Amino acid sequence: xxxxxxxxxxxxxxxxxxxxxxxxxxxxxxxxxxxxxxxxxxxxxxxxxxxxxxxxxxxxxxxxxxxxxxxxxxxxxxxxxxxxxxxxxxxxxxxxxxxxxxxxxxxxxxxxxxxxxxxxxxxxxxxxxxxxxxxxxxxxxxxxxxxxxxxxxxxxxxxxxxxxxxxxxxxxxxxxxxxxxxxxxxxxxxxxxxxxxxxxxxxxxxxxxxxxxxxxxxxxxxxxxxxxxxxxxxxxxxxxxxxxxxxxxxxxxxxxxxxxxxxxxxxxxxxxxxxxxxxxxxxxxxxxxxxxxxxxxxxxxxxxxxxxxxxxxxxxxxxxxxxxxxxxxxxxxxxxxxxxxxxxxxxxxxxxxxxx
Amino acid sequence: xxxxxxxxxxxxxxxxxxxxxxxxxxxxxxxxxxxxxxxxxxxxxxxxxxxxxxxxxxxxxxxxxxxxxxxxxxxxxxxxxxxxxxxxxxxxxxxxxxxxxxxxxxxxxxxxxxxxxxxxxxxxxxxxxxxxxxxxxxxxxxxxxxxxxxxxxxxxxxxxxxxxxxxxxxxxxxxxxxxxxxxxxxxxxxxxxxxxxxxxxxxxxxxxxxxxxxxxxxxxxxxxxxxxxxxxxxxxxxxxxxxxxxxxxxxxxxxxxxxxxxxxxxxxxxxxxxxxxxxxxxxxxxxxxxxxxxxxxxxxxxxxxxxxxxxxxxxxxxxxxxxxxxxxxxxxxxxxxxxxxxxxxxxxxxxxxxxxxxxxxxxxxxxxxxxxxxxxxxxxxxxxxxxxxxxxxxxxxxxxxxxxxxxxxxxxx
Numbered sequence: 001x002x003x004x005x006x007x008x009x010x011x012x013x014x015x016x017x018x019x020x021x022x023x024x025x026x027x028x029x030x031x032x033x034x035x036x037x038x039x040x041x042x043x044x045x046x047x048x049x050x051x052x053x054x055x056x057x058x059x060x061x062x063x064x065x066x067x068x069x070x071x072x073x074x075x076x077x078x079x080x081x082x083x084x085x086x087x088x089x090x091x092x093x094x095x096x097x098x099x100x101x102x103x104x105x106x107x108x109x110x111x112x113x114x115x116x117x118x119x120x121x122x123x124x125x126x127x128x129x130x131x132x133x134x135x136x137x138x139x140x141x142x143x144x145x146x147x148x149x150x151x152x153x154x155x156x157x158x159x160x161x162x163x164x165x166x167x168x169x170x171x172x173x174x175x176x177x178x179x180x181x182x183x184x185x186x187x188x189x190x191x192x193x194x195x196x197x198x199x200x201x202x203x204x205x206x207x208x209x210x211x212x213x214x215x216x217x218x219x220x221x222x223x224x225x226x227x228x229x230x231x232x233x234x235x236x237x238x239x240x241x242x243x244x245x246x247x248x249x250x251x252x253x254x255x256x257x258x259x260x261x262x263x264x265x266x267x268x269x270x271x272x273x274x275x276x277x278x279x280x281x282x283x284x285x286x287x288x289x290x291x292x293x294x295x296x297x298x299x300x301x302x303x304x305x306x307x308x309x310x311x312x313x314x315x316x317x318x319x320x321x322x323x324x325x326x327x328x329x330x331x332x333x334x335x336x337x338x339x340x341x342x343x344x345x346x347x348x349x350x351x352x353x354x355x356x
Numbered sequence: 357x358x359x360x361x362x363x364x365x366x367x368x369x370x371x372x373x374x375x376x377x378x379x380x381x382x383x384x385x386x387x388x389x390x391x392x393x394x395x396x397x398x399x400x401x402x403x404x405x406x407x408x409x410x411x412x413x414x415x416x417x418x419x420x421x422x423x424x425x426x427x428x429x430x431x432x433x434x435x436x437x438x439x440x441x442x443x444x445x446x447x448x449x450x451x452x453x454x455x456x457x458x459x460x461x462x463x464x465x466x467x468x469x470x471x472x473x474x475x476x477x478x479x480x481x482x483x484x485x486x487x488x489x490x491x492x493x494x495x496x497x498x499x500x501x502x503x504x505x506x507x508x509x510x511x512x513x514x515x516x517x518x519x520x521x522x523x524x525x526x527x528x529x530x531x532x533x534x535x536x537x538x539x540x541x542x543x544x545x546x547x548x549x550x551x552x553x554x555x556x557x558x559x560x561x562x563x564x565x566x567x568x569x570x571x572x573x574x575x576x577x578x579x580x581x582x583x584x585x586x587x588x589x590x591x592x593x594x595x596x597x598x599x600x601x602x603x604x605x606x607x608x609x610x611x612x613x614x615x616x617x618x619x620x621x622x623x624x625x626x627x628x629x630x631x632x633x634x635x636x637x638x639x640x641x642x643x644x645x646x647x648x649x650x651x652x653x654x655x656x657x658x659x660x661x662x663x664x665x666x667x668x669x670x671x672x673x674x675x676x677x678x679x680x681x682x683x684x685x686x687x688x689x690x691x692x693x694x695x696x697x698x699x700x701x702x703x704x705x706x707x708x709x710x711x712x713x714x715x716x717x718x719x720x721x722x723x724x725x726x727x728x729x730x731x732x733x734x735x736x737x738x739x740x741x742x743x744x745x746x747x748x749x750x751x752x753x754x755x756x757x758x759x760x761x762x763x764x765x766x767x768x769x
Contacts, residue, residue: 123537123540123541123544126544127544130544277383277385280464280468281386281463281464281465281467281468282447282461282464282465282468284464285456285460285461285463285464286456286461289456289457289460294454294455294456298454302450302453302454302456305450305453305454306446306447306450306454309446309449309450310443310446313442313443313446316525316529316533317439317442
């Protein structure tokens with residue numbers, strides 16, 4: 001594929017693996033190897049055609065005299081944006097090559113932790129698929145024909161109105177349950193298919209348990225990068241702005257952007273965070289501990305360690321959560337079998353004139 | 357009257373939802389979370405939702421399932437006391453590791469979780485200067501962590517205690533997940549059995565009609581192929597009993613496991629040796645205690661008051677009593693089934709060599725690994741059960757379908 005050499009920013013081919021690209025860039029820069037030649041050599045070794053093509057394009061643009069930072073800052077694709085943000089954040093420090101590699105590792109940990117969600121969600125997702133399938137089969141194959149018989153009998157016996165309404169309500173309830181089930185199933189499927197993509201959506205952070213897992217990982221990412229930047233002596237407002245581009249938690253990103261603007265007006269981080277409720281209470285306590293002898297970067301590192309531990313604890317609580325799902329699944333299946341029985345009892349009541 | 361009842365109950369549900377929305381506590385400052393008005397709003401909100409939801413649900417024939425869904429939603433949202441305790445424990449551990457003041461961190465964690473009302477007393481006592489030991493005693497955290505911290509209050513080495521407890525948890529996490537995952541998968545597959553049987557019953561009805569068209573009945577078709585399986589084997593009643601028993605067994609097994617590990621029954625059974633898990637945890641505590649210069653009676657006193665597993669307290673108490681009577685500690689531990697004769701000899705020898713803490717820790721790691729290997733075996737057994745279930749199901753479906761088709765072919769011939 002020919003490399004476009006115009007003045008306009010080049011669009012990278014969709015589907016390129018940006019984890020591989022950022023890893024390649026980080027390692028090449030840290031090893032002080034010539035970027036264009038190394039990137040081309042790496043591209044030649046790659047089986048993934050799209051990623052190889054993106055690496056070749058980056059190499060071509062570097063040869064044209066563009067800096068890495070400039071290449072990615074012009075890039076519109078949301079997938080390649082984190083790479084650009086990483087480069088920008090690393091370029092703020094006195095040793096960009098070392099920092100870049102460290103940031104790439106941090107980002108890799110973050111994305112791999114998000115991808116771990118697939119394993120945690122697989123069991124409840126399978127349970128739900130089975131329950132939905134069972135509910136659909138039983139509703140269409142058993143309940144519907146029986147309900148028709150009941151309605152026919154009711155017409156024959158000319159019963160009062162609420163009986164028909166009750167059957168309609170039963171059906172509405174069944175349908176609503178199925179729809180809720182399908183909605184939950186759909187959300188689960190979206191997260192399983194693209195756990196990293198879903199991290200950019202505000203609604204993800206509202207989900208029970210999963211939302212907190214996403215939030216803890218973002219907070220840990222924020223604290224880790226901030227620890228490195230503050231340790232390297234980067235100006236607070238610039239550091240906050242750079243990190244705001246890296247985190248995907250929308251609420252935190254907005255708070256960080258505002259904090260960066262306030263820091264530019266010479267406010268300290270303690271002052272900014274202390275009053276802003278968008279920063280979690282624990283983060284505020286970790287960073288603004290007045291009695292602590294730790295430096296700001298050490299406090300950020302402590303916060304990162306804490307949020308990572310919290311995410312890990314949440315992750316390992318999943319089996320207990322799955323037990324709840326398992327027991328619910330069992331009871332729901334029993335319920336599904338009980339419904340036809342209840343309908344039969346109701347039918348007998350109708351015949352004997354007890355209901356109505 | 358019917359319409360009025362439905363409307364009233366639906367209204368109750370809406371009122372409950374509004375009250376719950378008004379009483380939201382997440383991301384709200386601590387002082388507002390602690391206001392009694394908010395607590396009462398929450399209680400009334402849940403009461404309205406439960407009562408209204410249950411009665412409206414009954415109209416939809418789903419009243420009970422609605423209650424179950426609410427319970428699951430509460431569990432998933434992580435507002436259970438045990439999860440709250442875990443979160444505070446993680447906070448305390450981080451505070452100790454990084455030498456940060458614990459009370460303000462705990463306060464922040466409680467504020468963040470939106471559960472300040474639940475921990476009202478705890479927060480008040482923290483502000484009054486409650487010691488760390490008391491704080492930990494009030495939390496619902498794992499038994500091994502509790503033991504480690506109780507020992508740390510005597511030795512003063514909180515860092516080491518937390519690190520050891522963390523190391524133990526990390527070492528067991530993977531294998532515990534493997535075991536639980538396999539058992540849950542088996543449970544899930546078992547739920548497929550009645551669903552499959554239900555579908556198969558409907559399909560076999562159609563097969564019966566086809567056979568009838570050819571002047572055959574299912575019984576003749578079955579005997580023609582000499583299936584020779586007793587009738588009770590296919591009895592739905594028997595299959596339902598087996599299914600219920602196995603499903604129930606798995607659920608109880610997993611619950612027992614989460615209560616105290618695979619060896620919980622061994623720990624309760626006084627005539628057997630205690631489980632590998634308990635043994636490894638006791639040896640780990642002994643190792644830490646001996647390294648810090650505590651006597652055996654002091655360490656056992658901590659262990660008796662904070663046993664690391666559910667069913668081990670009786671054995672620990674017997675050992676402590678024997679030590680007070682003047683028995684040799686290793687003999688006392690062997691007699692109460694905490695140590696095997698080989699363990700006892702090894703530890704007695706290393707005590708003479710002055711290498712006791714190292715030997716205790718090595719032995720603890722060895723038993724932990726043996727326990728983990730045993731769990732892996734259970735996971736393999738679970739895997740075999742899954743495969744057997746698949747093969748049996750496929751064989752039955754295949755034999756029945758093929759049997760019907762062959763019966764028709766024979767009839768045509």
